[in-house]
Amino acid sequence: MTILSEAGRGRIAPLGFLFLAIASVGWGLNFPIMKQLLSEVPPLSSRGLAGLVGAAALALIAHHRGQRLTVPKPLWGRLILVSMLNIGGWVAFMGLALVWLKASDAAVLAITIPVWVALLAWPLLGETVSVVRGLALLVALTGICVLLGGGGISVSLEKLPGILFALAGAIGVAFGTVLTKRFPLTLQPIALTAWQVGIGCVPVVIVGLAIEQPHFAALSPRGWASMAYLTFVQFCVCYVCWFAALERLPAATASIGTLLVPVVGVLAAAAMLAEPIGLRELLALAVTLGGVALALRH
Incomplete structure (x- = not known):
């Protein structure tokens, strides 16, 4: 999941909420x-x-919809940088985070992206950090502390690498988002996403094949189904629906709608992986969502 700067325009269309729901549920799963x-x-x-x-x-898909895939030469440098932050870091760090974290914990940490965007916009875009935005950051950090503090010191230390990886991925996406606002990439949305995903994943594949020993031939049917989901639902269906939602809804409305992502992630982790949903998980989710909601409103 990434935060992109395409702004929704025009009146609200009910179909936009359906596209938004599909994208949010898909990213949560x-x-x-x-x-x-x-x-x-x-x-x-x-x-x-x-x-x-x-x-x-x-x-x-972009070619089928008539979107140009050519990249002007002056844009290549910033396109590569933003792709490494928005996609490369997200794909790598969030994947590594899940080695140490439960899926529900990772989902909660991932949704902190708007809080980091609000914070980074101060030095990079000159946007004032209001009292409400400062409060949003503190509230979101409180939610992270709730996650970190569950199970005692030993459990917290075991989860710490995963939390740091997840936060690194979220902050990288936020940094890339702010840079895109500061130096816009004038490509059409799906074509731009195709380039960012492709460029960002190249170094991840190179490093992965160099240091890991994947055995794709040994994947079970469930494993192949999961790979197909990550490939076509996560990157294709969800992004196409996200841009379709942005064409029909105000950007602020669509952004707030993505708060459904961690809720789906937590509930799906309980259903699919039998991860427990206790008071700590619900409190962390509620507190973090509260901080993000404050950041999105101001």
Whole structure:
């Protein structure tokens, strides 16, 4: 999941909410499916290869919709940088985070992206950090502390690498989002996503194949189904629906709608992976969502 700067315009169309729901539910289901896939293949090579195939499929969709795939020479430098942040870091760090974290914990940490966007917009875009935005950051950090503090010190230390990887991925996406606002990439949305996913996943695949030992031939039918989901639903269906929602809804409305993602992630992890939903998980989810909602409103 990435935060993109395409702004929705015009009046609200009811169909936009359907597209938004499909994208949010699809991205939420992604967390338990990724966690499940890790039992069969390592994170970097599997997620990187899924991204490359997904990028090719997105390019075909963009071409079919008449979107130009050519990139002007002056844009290549910033396109590569933003792709490494928005996609490369997200794909790699979130995959590594799931080695240490439950899928539900990763889903909660992932949705903190708008909070980091609000914070980074201060030094990079000159946007003032209001009292409400500062409060949003504190509230979101409180939710993270609730996640970190569950189970005692030993359990917290075991989860710490996963939390740091997840936050690195979220902050990378936020940094890429702010840079895109500062230096816009004038490409059409699906074509731009195809390039970002493809460019961002290339180094992930290279590193993954170099340091991991994936055995794709040994994947179970469930493993292949998970790979297909990550490739075509996560990268294709969800992004196409996201842009369709942005064409029909205000950007702020669509952004708030993505708060459904961690809710789906937590509930799906409980259903698919039998991850427990206790008071700590519900409190962390509620507190983090509250902080993100404050950040999105201001």
